[in-house]
Amino acid sequence: MVETLEATAVERAWRIASEVTDPELPMLTLADLGVLRDVRQDDDGTIVVAITPTYTGCPAMATMRDDLVHRLTDAGFSSVRVRVQLSPPWTTDWITDEGRKALSDNGISPPGQAPRGPISLQLAPTRRAIHCLQCGSGDTEVTSEFGSTACKALYRCRACGEPFDHVKEI
Template sequence: MGTTTRAERAYAVARTVTDPEMPMLTLADLGVLRSVEVDADGAVVVAITPTYSGCPAMATMRDDLVHRLHDAGFDDVRIKVELSPAWSSDWISEAGRRALVEHGLSAPGPVRRTTGPVALTLTPTRRAIACPRCSSPEVELTSEFGPTACKALYRCTACLEPFEHVKEI
């Protein structure tokens, strides 16, 4: 008989739930899954952090976690949203970054942290990225906004393929 705790079993289930907008990533690989605990009443409490304020996928993430945990035999499941600290694309795991590239998306680079006020600019963000298909750094921005607010659209000028880039946040 194993010595796995109820919280560990619940975490093992929760970490398999995928992101509804990028299903090649689990919520754990995306860094959205913060913790899974069992409270004093025996309820499984899952903490998640949105990738950005107003992320429309949060409701689906919450529903998917509840359904998956219920299917695994956890009757009382509560999802709490933690906004602090704010999610960062730095939280995407190395396995998650590889999965993005394997599926034709450009993974975010490191977030540039600044102290003091954040400069406002209306020009596109300059990023040092490479094409996820041919690895060429010769890319051009076609739209700062892709199919979701957390992605930008690029085109490789070497292989001419379009691709999405997950933005650094």
């Protein structure tokens, strides 16, 4: 009977945690972004949520933690702890198909496949095959490797002139 109650509590906590949105990309849930890694219940009843930062030093982690704690405590969980899980490191490949569509629907170019293996150091901007979300043109240029957040690059379409963010592959 206890196992059933624990599984139910964990499943409920997972559902609630998976609905929390990213503070920098509010069209994505933490689950769609792939940063929500695990939800479990300790022996003392504490709900423990594991999240992985999109990159080391991500300033949104504190807000993610606070939002998770608030949502879960508001849902009736009396003890909640959020832990940061660094291994394996997050990759843009963990963004769900629904998350990629939500990015695109909101004018942000979703990432392509993350690089594999050793990554060579480049001093020039990364070349990506990016298409404009407004007109579909592939004639785009990077204007800054840092867009509205450090995990996005700013692009401009040469065909229609529209600027747009692109989530960088990592």
